[in-house]
Amino acid sequence: MEKTVKLLLCALGILLAVEASLFPADPIFDETIRNLNLNGNKFEKVLGGMPAEENEFPYQVAIISTNFTDYDGFCGGSLISSRHVITAAHCIASFVASSVIVGTNQPLNHSSPGYLEVFDTIRTPHPKYDSGLLDYDIALLTLARDVPLGENIQPVLLPRLNTNLNLDGRTGLLTGWGKINDDPNGYLSDDLLKVNVPIVNNQNCVNAYGPIYLNERKVCVATQGGTVGPCLGDSGGPLVVFDSEFGETVQVGLVSFGAAQGCTVGFPTVFTRLTSYIQWIADNGGPAVRI
Template sequence: MKFLVVFALFLATACASPALVQRQRFMPVLADTAEGRITNGQAASVGQFPYQVGLSLKLSALSSAWCGGSLIGTNWVLTAAHCTDGVQSVTVYLGATVRTSAELQYTVSSSNIIIHSGWNSNTLKNDISLIKIPSVSYTTRVQAVKLPSISSSYSTYVGETAIASGWGKISDSATSVTNQLQYADVPIVANSVCVKTYGSSSVPSTVICISTTGGISTCNGDSGGPLVLKSTGVQIGLTSYGASAGCAKGYPAVFTRVTSYLDWISTNTGISY
């Protein structure tokens, strides 16, 4: 019910103001035959993003939703807390370019989900979670993404270019997620740019911001998906929230900053660099 209320608020405010709203785990999950992309991005080729994960989230016996994630180790998927909050189970798709045509697929119960203890669905702070899956063997289409090193914890990445990817909505008018994995190059900007749109209380140091010039942005259904430095292939963010006015309206988009959670990830998974 909480998700439905938030989604209704998103629709109600879509033409009003740029107030923040979390990137929705998208429901219903339907096929999308329209031409398009992660708003104004490009179609990914097979194996281009072997760390990309698709998540089909069972909310109840009659409802499901869709999010993204990233493979960070043989047993672990990183995603957003707002994706996994309150779900009964999740089906994890690995090695897919077409959304549900995966090389590997696992369904795990909510007991395999670790949501950050500081996650706050009202403020959207600490929007990060982990999913434990059966051990996978790496292939050309299934590979873990590299996380930042502890020594990079104070990097802002401002001025660098990153890549966002996912199966989310390809436009504000789209009625479903897309079938073909999409990606876009996006510039990282200072958090102060996001503060001008969302206010200082909504932009803590634990998030990272991108410019969406030209309407190039993440959208609903991309939630939890990776933001990776183009120069190094290191994951520095995961999709969290954007403007309620719409994904392609030019307002900055906000990601959970991975460097802020390296200790938390290491404690729960043993993964560190």
């Protein structure tokens, strides 16, 4: 049966055209990023979200990437050690450098409390990353220096290597600064937003996108009729759950892609499943595998 849903490549980690290039060493992003647009469209925030509390998600980072032309990109990511960040591979594939902003719920405001900007020195997309299928859509960024850990900056825990963490039917917590709906008039959110999202069996995403785009390395998340979930600008951002076996919150996914028809039409969204990449992260400089 012919699928009616068209896959939007880099759907949730958009390229944003700007009037003038942003050099990554320039820390003043607030006024410039607010006016980012793609073909005249502006962007808002995560679907169905509410503002996060101060220091509630100290692992959440914003990533602003550049290729030193008139195009820059905005994505989410998460701190997994004092010097490493994970995000989607498609967030960095078209760029040559990234600025990572940590410690604040307002990365577009360089004078916000806790704001700290650090640049990456090593960019490691997964070697099997497939931009056509958005498979192996994960990348590791090594920062130029360790960030100072404190109540506003803390790495998120990754799942243990051999954990029996069944996600089907669970509720995950998503955070980000992306769109709130498909209205072309709007801006990136000033504040970090959070929303609970239902994790469903991958067959739900197979039904929407076809089997070629889904495998065991991905996680399917329902959008409750397009009322909750990630949207443009949220790519690479973290999905966390509480692991009752060990009594800890762990990151289980990062935002990968959605439907070309829009974020509010009700189709599910697809996340990279982190349990498939724990050893790869450790082998490339990330935190050691926890057993």
